[in-house]
Amino acid sequence: MTLPTPLTGVVPPVCTPLTPDREVDTASLVRLVDHLVAGGVDGLFVLGSTSEVAYLTDRQRALVLDTVVRHVGGQLPVLAGAIDMTTPRVLDHVRALGAGGADAVVVTAPFYTRTHPAEIARHFRLVARGCEVPVFAYDLPMAVHTKLTPDLVLELAAEGVLAGLKDSSGDEGGFRRVLIGRRPGPSSFSVLTGSEVTVDAALAMGADGVVPGLGNVDPEGYVRLYRACRSGDWALARTEQERLCGLFGMVTAGDPARMGGSSSALGAFKAALRLRGVIDCPATAEPQIPLSTEDVERVGKYLAAAGLM
């Protein structure tokens, strides 16, 4: 389908269910897509960080995209992450994703190698030139160790290089500079926040939508939150957001002495999807340490406290 301009609403980054031997579990993936669509989401973002894209082989990436694109059948836009170190490798992914039916691609600044701001700009320009679908910038300094400046984002937006921004930087000041800078007038440039816990604030500042990892677990909650904000019912929005903030506490379920924060968060989302009956197996990809039985019990308590079990 053609991507709406701007893209708005709730666009969860779709988890990638795995079998116990770490193969893509396409049956569970299809059920997860159904769960999200039934929850009322406005688009799907596959092959993002929450999808464990960094752990998926090229073959698995293609399988995920193909499974979701076929199953969605054009009902919703499907964005896909083209996550790799530099321009030539990203271009290889971008071509595969375009051929695979993605409606837009999502691209970070280069990583592993150190780059100058001028090289980051050149990267996005070259990717966009080699790409048949719209390109979103993915600002994720925690992963790539570079922050996209508001000036760079606005310059690339004005040039038509970027169709949108997914901002997971946690820098609300910079986020606001992009929102203020892209005006006036109706914009075709989408600004989406990746923060699960400040969606009401982001929408109040003028953001178009949200890409919440926690939206895998509770898509209805994020859709209610989005609609409350759009209708200007900020008190209702705050109540819903605070419930979701409580639920988000599940990302700390894993013991920090035993495993990383990223593994804990991804493990918790998958454990919650298993507990809610959406996917068959909560396995995360190697080399991530799995949650223990006690950790999973903690996830269950977060679900119960948020009214989801």
Added chain:
Amino acid sequence: MTLPTPLTGVVPPVCTPLTPDREVDTASLVRLVDHLVAGGVDGLFVLGSTSEVAYLTDRQRALVLDTVVRHVGGQLPVLAGAIDMTTPRVLDHVRALGAGGADAVVVTAPFYTRTHPAEIARHFRLVARGCEVPVFAYDLPMAVHTKLTPDLVLELAAEGVLAGLKDSSGDEGGFRRVLIGRRPGPSSFSVLTGSEVTVDAALAMGADGVVPGLGNVDPEGYVRLYRACRSGDWALARTEQERLCGLFGMVTAGDPARMGGSSSALGAFKAALRLRGVIDCPATAEPQIPLSTEDVERVGKYLAAAGLM
């Protein structure tokens, strides 16, 4: 060929010459290999950071390995970098490199994703289990944003998971802890420094060898330095090392207001190889900014000052 245990000597990370349109220039690559072999080096490391591995597509990586392995024909050991974000993706590369004839693979800690030390250990164990040739750990915190601790390296060495370490961390204290910790007795575990400017110090502490990016430009210099250290002629070693420190200044040839330090260094090595008549074209991969004509003149002055032109 079978890898010597331990691997010792000068093992330069081989630059990847490109054509003006950024394809692998195999004719120049072959000449570069000849230049290194003629310089007396003890092994070759392809597909490392200095080889711009982060910028090469999978097809280009295979072409580089195949070109070098065929040309070397078993005269020297060929190590190959299997650089990717996490275990499953690294395993895909490792299998390709083994099939392609690499004598050993070089692997970093996971990157892009954040990992716990226990997950880094698991990563190396799983990679070694899936790999038919020896595995070297590549400690490069500037790229992967995680430091391998001496305790972890020594533990994995004792288990037989790792055959060696390439340490480009710049942490001499930690490097020394590995050197002291692996003794006593003859060791099959190779400890190589990746620092161009402290080779004499590293060898004096007990290191087995060096992986110098600058060794592309002046392999004879590093071989003389290595031999001076091995013969205990520390005064001669210091003189040679200080000449190479001067030559290393070329990495700052690029204007920092215009390009990154990494692009400047890689551009300078390639410009020097072009000026010395080894390769045809000094292009670096996208999105790196190329050196200007003035920058290349500066590179030429460094060569002249070091007696190389």
Added chain:
Amino acid sequence: MTLPTPLTGVVPPVCTPLTPDREVDTASLVRLVDHLVAGGVDGLFVLGSTSEVAYLTDRQRALVLDTVVRHVGGQLPVLAGAIDMTTPRVLDHVRALGAGGADAVVVTAPFYTRTHPAEIARHFRLVARGCEVPVFAYDLPMAVHTKLTPDLVLELAAEGVLAGLKDSSGDEGGFRRVLIGRRPGPSSFSVLTGSEVTVDAALAMGADGVVPGLGNVDPEGYVRLYRACRSGDWALARTEQERLCGLFGMVTAGDPARMGGSSSALGAFKAALRLRGVIDCPATAEPQIPLSTEDVERVGKYLAAAGLM
């Protein structure tokens, strides 16, 4: 005066006007206080980062506090920063500030030395034990290179060690966890944001007030913004906040090739106060580079665009 519990509203960190030879300009300081009080602010924070506390000698710190406390005469609460590296040195400042008439003190985590979370907790407990007035925690990772965790802040609040938090961390997720965690019921624990550009969002989440450096330049603007939020007029609040975001652009007036971002911001605030006729001299403390004439012209344009000249 006794500090209100919780402290609410607009509490600007008061700039410290200097003479051309870098002595405290008490006449200008008194005029600045009058300007802020006339603007309707709810309290004053002296000796904070925006006050250049890091540059003031102990004698100058005492002079600033004495000047402000005498002039205010109990009309408004005066908070004072006790900024130093560790507990014993902070305690020396805390005693001087208490004797000098501060109504509360503001204290960061230790810096220069590296500390464990348990040591940070111990620091705040020991400071509070040695202090006769309430203690606010100042979360400023950009300066002290440690982030106060929401759990630590809530624990110290529950113990009565802390009377409030000034959060300049830029971590909206953590800020929200403190806001949600301190409830339910009316709280005596004040939560203030230090971010100039997301005040509407912070107040919508439940914050009690704001400590805006830019409030020196435009106190009326922040007071209008605060009142719009309190009355639930979020559209008006957003308009006022966006005007202030535009004005905040003045912090980039200094040329980044020539001076630091901190010097640029402090220089711009003082240049604006000079242009508005509040203080006599825009000098910043050594070793900060001063703004150039062109930089000051840029500051003037920001004032004009925001309707302040």
Added chain:
Amino acid sequence: MTLPTPLTGVVPPVCTPLTPDREVDTASLVRLVDHLVAGGVDGLFVLGSTSEVAYLTDRQRALVLDTVVRHVGGQLPVLAGAIDMTTPRVLDHVRALGAGGADAVVVTAPFYTRTHPAEIARHFRLVARGCEVPVFAYDLPMAVHTKLTPDLVLELAAEGVLAGLKDSSGDEGGFRRVLIGRRPGPSSFSVLTGSEVTVDAALAMGADGVVPGLGNVDPEGYVRLYRACRSGDWALARTEQERLCGLFGMVTAGDPARMGGSSSALGAFKAALRLRGVIDCPATAEPQIPLSTEDVERVGKYLAAAGLM
């Protein structure tokens, strides 16, 4: 006394013994000075990081300096740290130290506030202008979060602003650039390494001396190491250095789940001095967590293994 130019040899940063209630224990301090002088050291550095300068009040700093200067009576040069956030505060310390009899002062880049390289240069120039004794730069990025570049150090050395450098940055490449850059000819600019574990390497590269925190515990060891290097007996130097590397392991005696690495290291040095009978009480300053009985036992084992008990 007049400072030798260049200052050479072993110049330990002198620990500050405290009483159980955290007052300076001058009797123990005098015994510690005697222990160091008897060990053959070439100078003393008081009020450095290892001296817990960040934790000492101004009154305590003056007491430490006065105690050491009077006791040494000009037999050895005494360097003193003037550690504070910015130029005006450092100048206050510098004047006090000069009046107190220090033969040189040691000064870091500004901290807490963020500064531009041009502001760091200005800082050292202003400090030197206001100081009657020679100024050493203290490169300690772990504490001040800024690295002094070799170019800046060499520029300030050439201007006569700096009399020397104490390099605790751990960046051996930059250290070597300073050593090579200051030549040719006999230099009055002292270059000292602060690394305990690579002294042989630093001296082989041309450094003038070492400022080893561990030298409090084993001054004879560092003096033997220095002399072996100076006589060109690199094999003996390596053996002594490796013994000291083993001893240095004591810095990890404290449990990282319970206390910081800095507290562990300082606690271990003081525990070792107590076990060796030099000082009366191993207390460290607040808010540092003390070593446990088991931790102190571990310290004892390191002493025994190094032949010191």
